[in-house]
Amino acid sequence: MKLEIVRPGFTTTVQDLGRPGHAALGVGRSGAADRGSFRLANRLVGNPPEAAALEVTLGGLVLRASGLTTVAVTGASCPLSKGGLNGPITLWPGEELSLGTAVSGLRCYVAVRGGIDVPPVLGSRATDTLGKLGPPPVTAGMLLPVGPAPRAFPVVDLAPRAAWPDTPVLRVTPGPRRDWFASPDQLLSTVYTVSPDSDRVGIRLTGPPLLRARQDELPSEACVPGSLQVPPSGRPILFHADSPTTGGYPVIAVVEEEDLDLAAQLRPGQTVSFRPAS
Amino acid sequence: MTVRLLPCGRRAVLVELDDVLGFQAALSRLDLDGVEELVPAARTLLVRFDPSVTDAGRLGAALQRVSPVDSAVTDAGEVVIPVVYDGEDLADVAAETGVSVASLIERHTAGSYVSAFCGFAPGFAYLTGSDPALHVSRRSSPRTRIPAGSVAIAGEYSAVYPSASPGGWRLLGRTDVPVWDVERDPPNLLPPGTRVRFSAVPS
Numbered sequence: 001m002k003l004e005i006v007r008p009g010f011t012t013t014v015q016d017l018g019r020p021g022h023a024a025l026g027v028g029r030s031g032a033a034d035r036g037s038f039r040l041a042n043r044l045v046g047n048p049p050e051a052a053a054l055e056v057t058l059g060g061l062v063l064r065a066s067g068l069t070t071v072a073v074t075g076a077s078c079p080l081s082k083g084g085l086n087g088p089i090t091l092w093p094g095e096e097l098s099l100g101t102a103v104s105g106l107r108c109y110v111a112v113r114g115g116i117d118v119p120p121v122l123g124s125r126a127t128d129t130l131g132k133l134g135p136p137p138v139t140a141g142m143l144l145p146v147g148p149a150p151r152a153f154p155v156v157d158l159a160p161r162a163a164w165p166d167t168p169v170l171r172v173t174p175g176p177r178r179d180w181f182a183s184p185d186q187l188l189s190t191v192y193t194v195s196p197d198s199d200r201v202g203i204r205l206t207g208p209p210l211l212r213a214r215q216d217e218l219p220s221e222a223c224v225p226g227s228l229q230v231p232p233s234g235r236p237i238l239f240h241a242d243s244p245t246t247g248g249y250p251v252i253a254v255v256e257e258e259d260l261d262l263a264a265q266l267r268p269g270q271t272v273s274f275r276p277a278s
Numbered sequence: 279m280t281v282r283l284l285p286c287g288r289r290a291v292l293v294e295l296d297d298v299l300g301f302q303a304a305l306s307r308l309d310l311d312g313v314e315e316l317v318p319a320a321r322t323l324l325v326r327f328d329p330s331v332t333d334a335g336r337l338g339a340a341l342q343r344v345s346p347v348d349s350a351v352t353d354a355g356e357v358v359i360p361v362v363y364d365g366e367d368l369a370d371v372a373a374e375t376g377v378s379v380a381s382l383i384e385r386h387t388a389g390s391y392v393s394a395f396c397g398f399a400p401g402f403a404y405l406t407g408s409d410p411a412l413h414v415s416r417r418s419s420p421r422t423r424i425p426a427g428s429v430a431i432a433g434e435y436s437a438v439y440p441s442a443s444p445g446g447w448r449l450l451g452r453t454d455v456p457v458w459d460v461e462r463d464p465p466n467l468l469p470p471g472t473r474v475r476f477s478a479v480p481s
Contacts, residue, residue, distance in 0.1 A: 023317040026396035176284035176292040219320030246397030254287035
């Protein structure tokens with residue numbers, strides 16, 4: 001069984017749960033940006049949680065199945081040529097499935113029964129767009145191998161999910177360099193706008209600059225996904241799935257791991273704010 | 279030794295201290311419950327943990343009691359990197375540091391280096407131990423593409439570019455030794471703690 005990419009959409013990559021544990025080698029976690037939606041897509045087709053699937057940014061993907069199979073689309077809300085979001089969809093041999101442009105949320109996940117079976121690199125099939133590991137981004141005409149169907153069968157017809165919030169609020173805890181800022185609480189009172197140059201590496205936010213209380217250069221230090229790093233512009237970057245393992249700018253706060261899925265669905269131009277985690 | 283614990287989300291703590299590798303070596307031996315990963319950097323060690331097993335408070339108390347061990351005991355061996363010293367910035371760096379090109383090469387090959395930490399790109403090791411006379415700033419405008427195998431310096435560090443990438447470091451030369459190869463196990467030739475020497479070879 002193979003999935004043929006008829007049209008790749010805006011940006012489509014192969015993702016799984018990533019390659020945690022290699023940060024000391026300069027290798028980031030990578031993997032699905034919205035891990036909750038990714039896991040759900042796998043569950044809907046009866047796959048184990050670590051099976052590789054497609055992450056489709058803003059929709060636009062068209063694919064064709066070479067044989068009879070089951071797929072599921074989760075994450076951002078987008079029109080489908082067949083079936084619906086958050087439920088298994090049967091594709092007949094040669095049948096196409098097209099995803100329209102996402103209308104709410106940013107990233108869709110397309111899981112196929114058996115998982116995308118490209119060779120793993122350091123234990124993961126994820127494309128790390130910064131570290132250039134794993135398969136290259138998906139292009140038109142690519143034939144993606146699909147693994148053997150798992151023993152488990154899809155058991156859920158529909159897994160309804162709440163709509164993506166229009167003005168999300170992400171929970172933060174203080175970061176290691178909070179004291180490098182003149183008024184760090186400004187982070188919590190500002191409504192930021194998501195910049196169009198956001199990607200899997202980081203979500204760039206625009207708003208009034210956060211001013212520094214100290215001007216020294218910070219020696220590089222390790223960062224985790226969720227870190228809100230503040231470069232000299234004063235405008236925070238929310239480090240996401242493919243963020244670098246070390247950074248040379250101070251981290252003012254860290255977004256809760258549980259809220260990174262929501263952050264992955266932020267669209268350019270959308271507003272976002274932060275509140276302290278209880 | 280002073281150890282400062284800095285918060286870093288609910289699943290990690292950043293330890294700021296002098297002897298990063300010594301502290302890491304001691305911590306690895308202790309094998310504390312819930313510790314999942316240690317990520318060294320210039321002056322810090324990130325300790326990532328499983329929040330279902332431990333928390334920042336409990337782990338922090340344990341970290342305060344760690345005494346660094348001599349990291350030489352646990353080092354990852356020595357690697358000699360043959361370098362053709364024909365980098366684009368060789369003459370500029372020699373001029374800036376007030377030595378001849380020959381003397382610059384001699385000083386760079388005389389140093390005994392240690393991989394202090396990795397970052398920037400998979401397999402990019404920050405090597406400390408260079409002659410202080412060779413500490414130069416980065417280029418004010420980074421190059422858009424530096425070939426894999428480039429040997430470069432910036433600040434107190436030397437490095438070998440593991441893959442082609444943009445970069446602002448000053449290029450001294452190049453090596454054929456692949457420092458990063460995903461087909462190799464481990465893929466990284468220069469993990470933290472590795473001792474490194476550079477040797478000049480003809481082009």
